Amino acid sequence: MKPSTRTITLLPAVQDEPPCVVISLDRVRSRRLLRAARRTQLLPPVVNSWGTLHAYGQLLTRRPRPLAVLDVPDEGCAQELAQRVCILGRLAPLTVLAPEGTCPATLLEAGATNVLDRGMPIEELAARLTADQRWAARNEPHTSRLREPEPLPQQASQRVLLSLILADPRPWCCHELTLLLGSAEQPLTRAALRARMPRLDPHLARLGLALHRTGGWGRFTYTVTPSTDPGPASRRAA
Secondary structure, three states, X not given: OOOOOOOXXXXXXXOOOOOEEEEEOOHHHHHHHHHHHHOOOOOOOOOEXXXXXXXXXXXXXXXXXXXXXXEOOOHHXXXXXXXXXXXXXXXXXXXXXXXXXXXXXXXXXXXXXXXXXXXXXXXXXXXXXXXXXXXXXXXXXXXXXXXXXXXXXXXHHHHHHHHHHHHOXXXXXXXXXXXHHOOOOOOXXXXXXXXXXXXHHHHHHHOOEEEEEEEEXXXXXXXXXXXXXXXXXXXXXX
């Protein structure tokens, strides 16, 4: 059975905001660069730490879709960087601001649309990010967005997680989700993820969908598929 490919908005879209969302692997060490970049009126006033649900919600729901900017202040922040790039690139077009000496090939192969040296002159950096934003706007898919009626999950974490798994019909590996939902220093535990996912079942059921968990030996994937049985018992994840 093929996964559902419907695009569903479950968070209120925000309009007329800066066309990028900045996420940092070390927010404190990102401040100096980003303060300078904001003088160009390019970047938004908020720098989000990795794992900030509000930032993910913006990437998933704002239209036109914003550019994701991942700032990597130094090599010490680059733990599992290629994996993080791969995951974040599933949410939005992604430009990585990398420390000098970073090989861009690995990050481009992982899904980044561009890799920029964060040490370049701020005017050049601003120009390159503007070009990336124009590229992202031109390549914005023109898909219809189905708005589902209330009730929606009351908790923001559930709303974001529901939008997240519906944004891409491909399976989500537990490692991807724990890395994305944790902090830059510590992934979410798998036990916490297993506790969160079944809470989405009633909301998926209202959309005619079901969540299935497959795998074993400590590694498993979640896939959203059309529900084959309207009964409540069939709406629980495996």
